[in-house]
Amino acid sequence: MRLPDGVEFEQWVLRVPAAIMVLMLDDQDRVLMMWRHRFIIDSWVWELPGGYLDPNEGPQAAAFREAEEETGWRPREVREYLRFQPMVGTVDQPNIIYLARGGHDTGAAPDINEAEEIRWIPLAEVPGLIESGQIVGAASVAGLMKVLLDRAEGRL
Numbered sequence: 001m002r003l004p005d006g007v008e009f010e011q012w013v014l015r016v017p018a019a020i021m022v023l024m025l026d027d028q029d030r031v032l033m034m035w036r037h038r039f040i041i042d043s044w045v046w047e048l049p050g051g052y053l054d055p056n057e058g059p060q061a062a063a064f065r066e067a068e069e070e071t072g073w074r075p076r077e078v079r080e081y082l083r084f085q086p087m088v089g090t091v092d093q094p095n096i097i098y099l100a101r102g103g104h105d106t107g108a109a110p111d112i113n114e115a116e117e118i119r120w121i122p123l124a125e126v127p128g129l130i131e132s133g134q135i136v137g138a139a140s141v142a143g144l145m146k147v148l149l150d151r152a153e154g155r156l
Contacts, residue, residue: 016093020059021050021139022067023147024075024100029123031144032071032103033135034115041136046121046129048097048140049114063098071118072110075100082146086138097143123148 001011024032033046049070053062063078081099085092110118121129126144129135135144150156 012090014091014093016091018053018059018094018096019050019139020053020062020066021048021095021097021143022063022075022078022100023048023081023097023143024067024071024073024103025123025147026102026120028120029151030120031123031126031147032067032073033119033121033140034070034110035117035119036115038137043133043136044116045133045137046119046135046140047137048143050097050139053096059096060098063096063100067100067103068106068108069111070114072106072108073103073118074106075103077101082143084138084142086142095139095142097139097146099147123151 002008032049034049035044035046037044049067051066053059059080060078064075068074078098078100080096082097084095086095126135126148130141135141147156
């Protein structure tokens with residue numbers, strides 16, 4: 001890399017496939033989340049369902065697939081809600097969050113390798129879970145904070 005002032009250096013860049021997350025809200029102002037162990041940080045955390053976009057798969061199709069595979073819940077509908085890059089200084093990985101308003105329980109058991117528990121969490125509890133370190137993933141924090149802001153400003 002060469003900076004504008006002429007300084008040159010090596011820059012490591014990690015390119016990762018796009019990630020799709022689903023922020024599913026029910027009629028009681030609750031969000032569907034997964035309690036899972038993340039071995040990289042050796043912590044149990046709450047996360048939105050999601051995963052990598054498969055080759056030749058559209059992001060909306062991935063949102064439906066990931067939500068159902070990981071939680072057993074199929075969204076009624078989804079719409080793109082937020083796009084961001086979680087680590088623009090080193091990593092190129094588009095993150096796309098889809099907002100889903102409700103869904104139905106398919107009766108299928110969620111993937112045992114994905115989560116220990118699936119729970120509808122009241123949005124009112126989200127700030128405390130973030131503050132206590134129980135929600136730490138960039139996509140979960142970004143999406144949930146946007147929902148809380150949009151609700152407070154009457155946009156949701």
